[in-house]
Amino acid sequence: MPTLPLSLAVITHNEADNIARCLDSVPFAAEKLVVDSGSDDATVAIAQAHGARVVQQDWLGFGAQRNFATTQCSHDWILVLDADEYLTPELAAELQQRLPQLMASDAPAAWLRRSTIYMGAPMRWYRPAVGERLARLYHRERARWTDARVHESLRFDGIAPTLRAPFNHVNNPTLVHKQLKVLRYSELKCRDWLERGKPVRMWQTPFVYALAFLKDYLFRLACLDGWRGFIIAHTAASYAAYKRLRYYEMRHNPESVARAAHILTHHGIDR
Structure with a gap:
């Protein structure tokens, strides 16, 4: 599959059960970067086997860890996923179609919609779990993560488009x-x-x-x-x-x- 000048960035700690699915869902990313904070399971080996470059970094807090990951990426445009998230085929196709135009624009970021799988099945009605809008795709010189230890958010100025198709989040297996x-x-x-x-x-x-x-x-x-x-x-x-x-x-x-x-x-x- 043709690749695009995009870095997929994932922060991990003991995500051996999830990381392969996450990485494989973005086959068009020219770079897949995993920033790991000392996993003692097979996370690193699995990530490398699925095409990721792994960087070790002691845990800094969610916001600071994501900002560190931003500095390690090789491309200006970055897609951030958690290890328990993955693109749907519909979103992967939409990104491949829309990314070239987005990357050529002055947009700072793009909004993605997230659907949640909870207790083994998708949530159908609960609003935060059905099409929740999150800024996860951004130009690293036009956006930055807050430094919060938890519940960090991406900050930027300007208008950001919203993609239609969702990505999935497997919310807490138990x-x-x-x-x-x-x-x-x-x-x-x-x-x-x-x-x-x-x-x-x-x-x-x-x-x-x-x-x-x-x-x-x-x-x-x-x-x-x-x-x-x-x-x-x-x-x-x-x-x-x-x-x-x-x-x-x-x-x-x-x-x-x-x-x-x-x-x-x-x-x-x-x-």
Whole structure:
């Protein structure tokens, strides 16, 4: 298949189950770059076997890790995917058709739509899991990732087109994976809050849970996805509440920051 002057950039840590599918879904990328943060499974070997150049970099946080990956790419236009994401054939075909014109323009980036596979099947109604719009394709001199430890976003000025076909996200193969991710993401977010000196407002916690659940379950239509929708709304609301509980603990028992980091690292959750 003809290649285009595009770098696919993927950040990884122990993604042996996912990385091949991700890399193989972008056959037209002239470069496939994997920035790995010390995987102890077969991630690196599999990535190399599927045509990727692997660079090792200790974990910097999501935003900083993506910005580092940007500096390692050989091409100005970069497509970013997570290891558990992959292009659909429809999006791959659309990108091949539209990329030459996009690359010749002054556009800073392009929006892609993401569909989520949850508990083994696509979500049909839950709004964030059906056609969620994300900026994942960009010119590295016209866009930059925020430096947030978690929930980073791509920042740019100007108008960016939106592609029609979606890419897929295999969201947490089990609820166990989801809960481990909640622990990790909460810890990263709370460290950001701690650095900024965010006030502790524990009284908000029960309201945060209730409002987050109602937002996802009713207003974002998770209720139409049956029990899977209930579960996804509950886990999202629990995450919103747990972050505040953990931040309260960090502020009132600063020793817990180091102790939690130790136990999370020991179990391979933190990096």
